Amino acid sequence: MKTVLPIGIMLLLLISCGSTGNILDKPITFNEERNSLTLEYLSDRYGLDRDTPQIDPKMIVLHWTVIPTFEKSFEAFDAPTLPNWRPEIKDLSGLNVSSQFMVDRDGTIYRLMPETTMARHVIGLNHCAIGVENVGGAADQPLTKAQLRSNVWLIRYLAEKYPIDYLIGHYEYQRFEDHPLWLEKDDSYRTKKTDPGVDFMTKVRNKVKDLNFKELPK
Template sequence: MKCLLSSLSLVILLLSKSYAQPAFRFVDKPIIFDEERKQLSLEYLAKRHGIQQQEPYIKPLMIVLHWTAVPTLEATFDIFNPSVLPGRPDLQKASRLNTSVPFLVDRDGTIFRLLPDTAFARHCIGLNYCAIGIENIGNNDLTKAQMKANVQLVRYLKRQYKSIEYLIGHYEYKDFIGTPIWKETDPTYLTGKIDPGKSFMRKVRNRVKDLHLKGSPGVSSESI
């Protein structure tokens, strides 16, 4: 009888833990990934990163977190959806390929997948060829729900892709200049970034310490 009760207690404990930790989920909301986008991606890889390959996919080495500076999901989707960059003459000089990321996190923490996880996406100068991007709807007001979703997503990506070694904020991308990881053929092609904010990065990093992901070469000076 005692053995039976012990077994039942163990089952109840395991079930309670499973309900306390709901399964990771995302919603597929695909943007255009047509032949034009694929060809522009291959051209970007060749011209900007000096990499020649046959398919527009990456072997991920890092995850880069961003904010959109656009207040709504649908407005952001409409920006990323076209294959060709709408406007932005400063970026058009480098490539006609539109900006995008595989993952977009809404204000309530809902995760939307716009592209296959390892599809090449233009979101971080010098590192696109090895980086999976995560965009968060908003600006310097990212929510607690978004932070939790980013933690879940980082954990998911690390489980799926053992090659991932780094987790950085977009504002840290220039720290890789001069390292073997940096691949940008034009040394003057740089933009100033502050997203997704140091506070947000600290919160995410603190919650994924057990993954032992590296930061940028300059992250050691930041309290995590």
């Protein structure tokens, strides 16, 4: 016997299915100051002297913001320069942290800056890494199933466009210290990271096994 769904439920299903896969452009401020600071970062930290802050994507790095809302997370990244509450990294560069993408708790994907423009989101690897920030992540606000679905979709989207070799969680970045992709010149510049959590990364990896990313360095 064929089941007929009410029109309201059918519309709801169509809307929810269509939400994953849409990228909304919401650019952070990328003015001349941010451009200059990005070029300076590439030169001072990596020894890369370039005319434009372009990257050659080889890696996707997943993060969490530990900030409860998209609005506050966006605000944290929007200014070109670091806020006063990040003194531990400000002396190394005044460039504010950011990422190319941010995924809200309902799964909405926002593109904060061009995919191949450098963002400061992972030590040693910004020159080759596309960052994906997920809103939330605190103990009382774990990442959501909608965010998981959107991360998986976004990884597939990026892997189709670029020669992506690695998918990592931010907490795994130091495994690349002896890898050819690692360019950070200051051996003392390291910060301990836990995002986006081992459980979230395991779930993501299980859903993109077919993309056959390279194994991480031991």
